[in-house]
Amino acid sequence: MNVSRRATTVLQYAFLGTAAFLSIFPFIWMAISSTNKSIDIISGRTGIGDAFGTNVANFFSQVDVPLVFWNSTKLAVLATLLTIVVSSLAGYGFEMFRSKARDRIYALVLLTLMVPFAALMIPLFMMMARSGLINTHIAIMLPTIASAFIIFYFRQSTKAFQTELRDAAKVDGLKEWQIFLYIYVPVMRSTYAAAFVIVFMTNWNNYLWPLIVLQSNETKTITLVVSSLASAYYPDYGVVMIGTILATLPTLLVFFVMQRQFVQGMLGSVK
Amino acid sequence: MAEVRLTDIRKRFGALEIIKGVDLSIEAGEFVVFVGPSGCGKSTLLRMIAGLEDISSGELTIGGTVMNDVDPSKRGIAMVFQSYALYPHMTVRENMGFALKFAGMAKGEVDARVNDAARILELEPLLDRKPKALSGGQRQRVAIGRAIVRNPLVFLFDEPLSNLDAELRVHMRVEIAKLHKELKSTIIYVTHDQVEAMTLADKIVVLRSGVVEQVGAPLKLYDDPSNTFVAGFIGSPRMNFLKAHIASLTDKNATVSLTSQPDVRLTLPIAAPSVAVGDVVTLGVRPEHFLGQGKGDADVKVKVDVAEHLGNTSYVYAHVSDEERIIIEHGDVRDIASRETLTVAIAASRSFLFDKNGNRLR
Known part of the structure; x- marks a missing residue:
């Protein structure tokens, strides 16, 4: 290896190491902080402390953990499944069926990506209020299930789906919904896995809309609870960090379990 | 079935x-x-x-x-x-x-x-x-x-x-x-x-x-x-098409003359002539139907561009005129590439005549 190649390699490793450290530092800091008392965290202590057990006990005494986890899990899983079903059907339809109106409708769908959520909050809230859905989990899910981004993602991925597979299935006697269910879904499983990871994380971490819609403690999700702990008059940051760790674990779990399919899906591979 | x-x-x-x-x-x-x-x-x-x-x-x-x-x-x-x-x-x-x-x-x-x-x-x-x-x-x-x-x-x-x-x-x-x-x-x-x-x-x-x-x-x-x-x-390499015109007609035959080489004349049988003397026609000859010099009904002189030797046969890429490029299958001769010109013969019985619209004259 000559000097310039070695220097390039060192630079590459230095860059990647820095990027990796910057990405992972918040997690390390979160983990370390969860072992310290609030006063130590505020004073900037970076070493591992001995308050982990106390913080966990305090968190469990202040928060109805099973309830908020159930709320978050129910919301995230249901909203994710509904989003994937609706958006993949739309993506499949936009790619497979030709009509003069198709591209215009698709352009309208993509246009909704340009509208910031802040602009939609008040009209959405009014719609939900009029429909009597305030403080219900349905109100959280409804605006998310037809996701323009996921429709776009499925349509782009569907371009890699061989149209001859659809023809072969027709010759084999399958109706369109059967082609979708028995051929498209299994063939596109990497795309579904990637979409599941993206949508699950988005739904699990959803904060602003649930904050507006959910008004009782019985319906609140983990993100709202952690946020409320952090915004108390005297926040106990050790307890907040325990909440943050618990809120992060499911998304980490989903990501690591589906990492391979996620990468394949993002690369657009159809196996 | x-x-x-x-x-x-x-x-x-x-x-x-x-x-x-x-x-x-x-x-x-x-x-x-x-x-x-x-x-x-x-x-x-x-x-x-x-x-x-x-x-x-x-x-x-x-x-x-x-x-x-x-x-x-x-x-x-x-x-x-x-x-x-x-x-x-x-x-x-x-x-x-x-x-x-x-x-x-x-x-x-x-x-x-x-x-x-x-x-x-x-x-x-x-x-x-x-x-x-x-x-x-x-x-x-x-x-x-x-x-x-x-x-x-x-x-x-x-x-x-x-x-x-x-x-x-x-x-x-x-x-x-x-x-x-x-x-x-x-x-x-x-x-x-x-x-x-x-x-x-x-x-x-x-x-x-x-x-x-x-x-x-x-x-x-x-x-x-x-x-x-x-x-x-149909046929590989594809049939060669040479521009020609009707030089003379009888009840049963048409004699055509190549546009690029008017001396080259070929008489082909036509049952029901739908052409007149002077009409532009196309003479079709498959690469494999060219014969050695003097062995057909008319000899054509071509300039050799490239020759491909496939072992069992050779293909000569040549031109009759600047616009008319042809392919000749030449099984016997292996030194074609070194030649600048080549004379091959066309047999009337292995040639096809087409009118100006490309339809066959039989």
């Missing part, structure tokens, strides 16, 4: 007509090849027969039943696709049995049919593999097996060998021919490769821009093409 009849079949996409009134009779057990250049409509016509494209007008019957609006799975057809179209998440066995299982056939019967087809196509060791673990040729055999198990009235092949390398293509061509001999089924086969058409077909249908140019047995099309398009498409 069943006969297939197409009566004034048309396909339109909006104002654009792709298939312009095709009339065709395919007899039961016949191997018919649709051939033509890209965009001629051959695949569209096949897909219309399969039910994968709607028929804008006309009538399609398979086995005497009108099939225009019948679902593809109920037409009694099975189709082999260019990309094989094997379901990637299923094993070979599942791929082959899927349609039968889906139609509600008993498992024992499905297994028996799959095993039979696997035996015919020598796929038995591969039955539990997924398509991604197969070579191109094996995938193609599975695709054919998937068609066979359905025991269809008509097999449809859409450029099935296009994705294979040259050697495998020849091998699979022979396999398909053997299969037809064994199953005696009606086969409609689409290709742009005239060698496949010539070697496989009982009957070739030459298409151009959605119109049937000529239908006939392979050698009939080779020996007696109706126009310059068919003459150029």
